Amino acid sequence: MSQATKTLEKFLNSISKMDIESVQNRFANNVTQFVPFAPAGTPDKIEGKEAVASTFGSLPQMFKNMDYSNVEIIETNDDNFAIGFAHADATLVNDTPYDQNYVFYVRTNSDGLISEYREYMNPVKLGEAIAQLTK
Numbered sequence: 001m002s003q004a005t006k007t008l009e010k011f012l013n014s015i016s017k018m019d020i021e022s023v024q025n026r027f028a029n030n031v032t033q034f035v036p037f038a039p040a041g042t043p044d045k046i047e048g049k050e051a052v053a054s055t056f057g058s059l060p061q062m063f064k065n066m067d068y069s070n071v072e073i074i075e076t077n078d079d080n081f082a083i084g085f086a087h088a089d090a091t092l093v094n095d096t097p098y099d100q101n102y103v104f105y106v107r108t109n110s111d112g113l114i115s116e117y118r119e120y121m122n123p124v125k126l127g128e129a130i131a132q133l134t135k
Contacts, residue, residue: 002075004082007114008106009073012086016068018060024053028113035119039127052117062133063098066090080108098129 007026014022033052038044046052059066067089074083084104092098100121107116 002079002082003112004078004080004106004108005073005075007108007112008082008084008104009071011106011114012068012071012084012104015056015059015066018063018065020057020059023056023059024049026114027052027117028109028111028115031113031115031117033117033119037120037123039123039130042130060093062093062129064091064093064095080110082106092129092132094133096129096132098125100125 011023011026014020014026027049029049031047031049031052033046033055035042035044035046046055068086069089071086072084074085076082082105084102084106086102086104088098088100088102090098090100103120105116105118106114109115
């Protein structure tokens with residue numbers, strides 16, 4: 001199993017457990033997070049460990065839980081690059097159900113920390129969830 005594959009698997013498991021500290025500790029200092037289909041009003045690029053960790057630190061303010069299923073992680077010829085697919089069933093903090101399909105691209109550094117993280121999802125569903133919580 002490649003380094004990036006292991007890192008992505010541990011990263012998703014940490015999110016499922018809502019172990020935010022473990023999630024945050026998986027980022028390299030120079031990490032860049034890309035969310036190409038980010039809903040309006042949310043950034044599509046975040047740079048630096050502090051900023052990316054802060055983004056993930058806010059997950060418990062939005063979600064009570066996040067359970068991934070149908071997880072498939074694809075190894076590539078590059079030990080530091082993996083692609084993942086997953087379905088998430090979650091509950092928002094207001095008890096509204098939320099489901100989403102994700103595609104993840106992860107690049108790791110020589111220490112196995114995430115240096116590049118790309119997340120693709122349906123922005124309409126995410127926008128609706130954000131709107132539910134800001135009513």
